[in-house]
Amino acid sequence: MKRGYQKSSPYFFRLIKIALALTVLALMALAALVPAPLQEQADLARVPNPVKSAWFLLWIQELVSYSKYLVYLVLALTVGFIVLPWLSRSPQHQGACWFPRESRVVCCVALATCVAVLALTLVAMCCRGANWQFVSPF
Amino acid sequence: MIKDFLKHLFPRAVLQRNLTLSYTLCLGGVAFTCLMLLAASGLLLLFYYQPAPAAAYPSILLLESSVWGGRYLRSLHRLASHFFLVLIVLHTLRVILTGAYQKPRELNWLVGCALLLLAVFEGYTGYLLPMDQLALWATQTGMELLHIMPLGGALRAALVPDGVGEPASLLRFYVLHILMIPGALFFLSGLHFYRIRKNKGVLPYL
Numbered sequence: 209m210k211r212g213y214q215k216s217s218p219y220f221f222r223l224i225k226i227a228l229a230l231t232v233l234a235l236m237a238l239a240a241l242v243p244a245p246l247q248e249q250a251d252l253a254r255v256p257n258p259v260k261s262a263w264f265l266l267w268i269q270e271l272v273s274y275s276k277y278l279v280y281l282v283l284a285l286t287v288g289f290i291v292l293p294w295l296s297r298s299p300q301h302q303g304a305c306w307f308p309r310e311s312r313v314v315c316c317v318a319l320a321t322c323v324a325v326l327a328l329t330l331v332a333m334c335c336r337g338a339n340w341q342f343v344s345p346f
Numbered sequence: 347m348i349k350d351f352l353k354h355l356f357p358r359a360v361l362q363r364n365l366t367l368s369y370t371l372c373l374g375g376v377a378f379t380c381l382m383l384l385a386a387s388g389l390l391l392l393f394y395y396q397p398a399p400a401a402a403y404p405s406i407l408l409l410e411s412s413v414w415g416g417r418y419l420r421s422l423h424r425l426a427s428h429f430f431l432v433l434i435v436l437h438t439l440r441v442i443l444t445g446a447y448q449k450p451r452e453l454n455w456l457v458g459c460a461l462l463l464l465a466v467f468e469g470y471t472g473y474l475l476p477m478d479q480l481a482l483w484a485t486q487t488g489m490e491l492l493h494i495m496p497l498g499g500a501l502r503a504a505l506v507p508d509g510v511g512e513p514a515s516l517l518r519f520y521v522l523h524i525l526m527i528p529g530a531l532f533f534l535s536g537l538h539f540y541r542i543r544k545n546k547g548v549l550p551y552l
């Protein structure tokens with residue numbers, strides 16, 4: 209075995225097995241505690257107020273509630289992240305690391321985007337009442 | 347035989363540093379585990395679900411009230427889908443914050459982006475299937491969001507030719523959710539893993 213290398217079996221496979229087992233067990237235990245919601249049968253004549261999208265799209269709904277043109281910001285961010293390898297400079301450091309010096313701007317933009325998405329989702333989820341009016345979550 | 351096949355999916359030896367959990371946090375692998383759990387639980391749900399507007403909701407009621415473990419199975423599927431989305435986003439964030447998207451890994455970054463977008467689309471198509479009030483109006487709102495995007499009108503017409511929750515649209519969401527998007531997700535996941543091997547492991551620049 210070359211220096212610095214380890215056989216996949218058992219070292220790598222053991223890690224995979226442990227991660228797989230822990231994930232499955234955690235999800236199976238949580239599923240017993242958190243039942244899936246089921247409301248009344250769908251009826252187009254009964255419109256709820258407010259109408260909210262799926263939780264993972266709520267941040268976009270909140271954003272476009274300020275201006276529909278903000279949807280272009282969502283598209284620009286999506287395209288920007290897709291072409292990220294061609295926008296940023298090539299790495300200069302030798303080893304893998306968190307927050308590499310030459311990608312600091314990209315890291316900050318990514319973190320800011322995540323915080324913004326999370327904040328918008330929470331506002332839409334907890335602070336929007338009838339007619340999409342702002343209401344206190346408490 | 348399965349054991350031998352799985353062994354051939356991975357390299358015979360790995361760099362010791364590649365096994366460092368503090369770098370990858372196992373997020374991609376755990377997300378893929380969720381995808382496998384989703385496939386397994388979804389396959390079982392298929393035995394009871396009926397993709398027709400009048401029959402979908404009663405089939406869920408039947409599953410929850412008369413099938414042993416039916417309510418639990420649905421909860422597991424829903425929870426695994428939430429975790430899948432969250433984990434795939436966290437994995438993407440980890441890739442950005444560690445610079446692992448950079449050349450020569452740009453192709454795998456594109457595959458990962460496609461996986462993330464497909465995961466969101468998979469979650470969205472699955473949202474409608476129970477055909478309760480939450481499902482109908484969340485999907486309807488999603489369609490309104492799509493409509494204000496460029497080319498959104500054409501996409502909406504293709505996805506929902508007869509209105510959200512009507513027979514053709516429910517059937518399209520169903521086929522997309524159980525066949526086409528999962529097929530693409532598993533294919534791209536395979537390509538993702540292959541590219542990791544091709545790029546000599548999960549850690550860049552080593």
